[in-house]
Amino acid sequence: xxxxxxxxxxxxxxxxxxxxxxxxxxxxxxxxxxxxxxxxxxxxxxxxxxxxxxxxxxxxxxxxxxxxxxxxxxxxxxxxxxxxxxxxxxxxxxxxxxxxxxxxxxxxxx
Amino acid sequence: xxxxxxxxxxxxxxxxxxxxxxxxxxxxxxxxxxxxxxxxxxxxxxxxxxxxxxxxxxxxxxxxxxxxxxxxxxxxxxxxxxxxxxxxxxxxxxxxxxxxxxxxxxxxxxxxxx
Numbered sequence: 001x002x003x004x005x006x007x008x009x010x011x012x013x014x015x016x017x018x019x020x021x022x023x024x025x026x027x028x029x030x031x032x033x034x035x036x037x038x039x040x041x042x043x044x045x046x047x048x049x050x051x052x053x054x055x056x057x058x059x060x061x062x063x064x065x066x067x068x069x070x071x072x073x074x075x076x077x078x079x080x081x082x083x084x085x086x087x088x089x090x091x092x093x094x095x096x097x098x099x100x101x102x103x104x105x106x107x108x109x110x
Numbered sequence: 111x112x113x114x115x116x117x118x119x120x121x122x123x124x125x126x127x128x129x130x131x132x133x134x135x136x137x138x139x140x141x142x143x144x145x146x147x148x149x150x151x152x153x154x155x156x157x158x159x160x161x162x163x164x165x166x167x168x169x170x171x172x173x174x175x176x177x178x179x180x181x182x183x184x185x186x187x188x189x190x191x192x193x194x195x196x197x198x199x200x201x202x203x204x205x206x207x208x209x210x211x212x213x214x215x216x217x218x219x220x221x222x223x224x
Contacts, residue, residue, distance in 0.1 A: 004152075033212065041199060043153070043215040086152050096141065096205075097166060098213060100152030 002027045002091045006101035013077055014109055021072040021104045023087030031090035032063050033098065034072050038083045046072070046085075077108045112136075114216035116202050122222045123192055131187040131219045135204030142185050143203040143213060144169075144177055153201050159185060160207055192223045 003026040013019055023032075034046040047054050047061040049070065054061055058078075063070040074081055084105050088098040115134040123129050135142050140161050145153035155169040159179045167177075174192075179185040189196055199220050203213040 031211070035215075040217075041220075042217050043201065045212060045214060048212040088152070096211075097143065097155040097158055097169065098145075098153075099155070102152055 002029070002089060002099050004087060004089055004099055004101035006085075006087055006104050008104060009102065010105045010107075012107045012109065015077060015079060017077050017108075018073070018075045019077060019106065021074070021085050021087075021106075023070040023072070023089075023101055025068050025070075025087075025089050027068075027091050029065065029068075029089040029091055031096075031098070032070055033088050034061055034070070035086045035088065036081075036083050037086060037103070043086070074106075077106075079108045079110055082106055082108045114202055114204050114214055116200075116216040116219050118219060119217065120220045120222075122224065124224050125192060125194060127192050127223075129189050129192055129221065131189075131200050131221070133185045133187070133202030133204075133216060135183065135185070135202070136214060139204035139206055139214075140182065141205040141207035141211065141213075142179060143205075144185070144187050145201040145203065145215075147199045147201055147218070149198075156187070156200075189221075192221075194223050197221055197223045 005024045035043045051065045060073045084103040088100045142159040144156040147153040158166040162182045174190045177187045199218040201218045203215045205211040
């Protein structure tokens with residue numbers, strides 16, 4: 001099956017800092033989503049981004065499908081950004097199931 | 111409803127018992143997915159429904175696990191003869207089912223098998 005690797009596994013930053021999270025995948029995809037899992041376990045949709053660039057407030061994401069990676073940018077971090085960030089992909093012709101990476105645990109210190 | 115709902119939020123059971131976990135998808139969503147998340151891991155796919163039928167059940171770990179969606183809306187995940195290794199958070203997601211699409215997740219059911 002498709003492999004999804006995320007880096008770094010852990011990231012600790014001061015409030016106000018910027019960060020870049022990376023997702024590499026091993027095969028062509030037709031769906032890529034970024035999620036934030038908050039401390040209560042809820043998976044919150046951030047972006048549906050199989051290709052191109054999107055922005056939503058302090059967050060933006062870029063997927064370069066031909067090179068099989070995606071980046072999530074968080075600017076001016078706040079303590080509420082803490083949690084685990086997951087990248088999930090659906091392989092081309094993959095029958096719609098998402099394969100998740102192992103996540104990046106982000107901790108924002110006040 | 112406004113989002114995907116799951117009940118119960120927590121379930122504690124004894125080894126060998128039978129459990130049912132319920133998922134209520136976003137109204138109008140024809141696609142429904144079950145995933146399982148173990149501590150420190152990302153969610154793993156279990157089963158996918160398009161309407162009433164299971165389009166892909168390749169993620170179910172063994173025949174103790176079964177899921178139904180009889181009317182194309184609410185789904186129930188059923189686990190027979192539970193084992194301690196079944197302890198995890200069970201997540202449900204739904205989507206519009208129009209080809210590749212955004213999946214929206216519920217809050218999950220935390221299952222603990224003693």
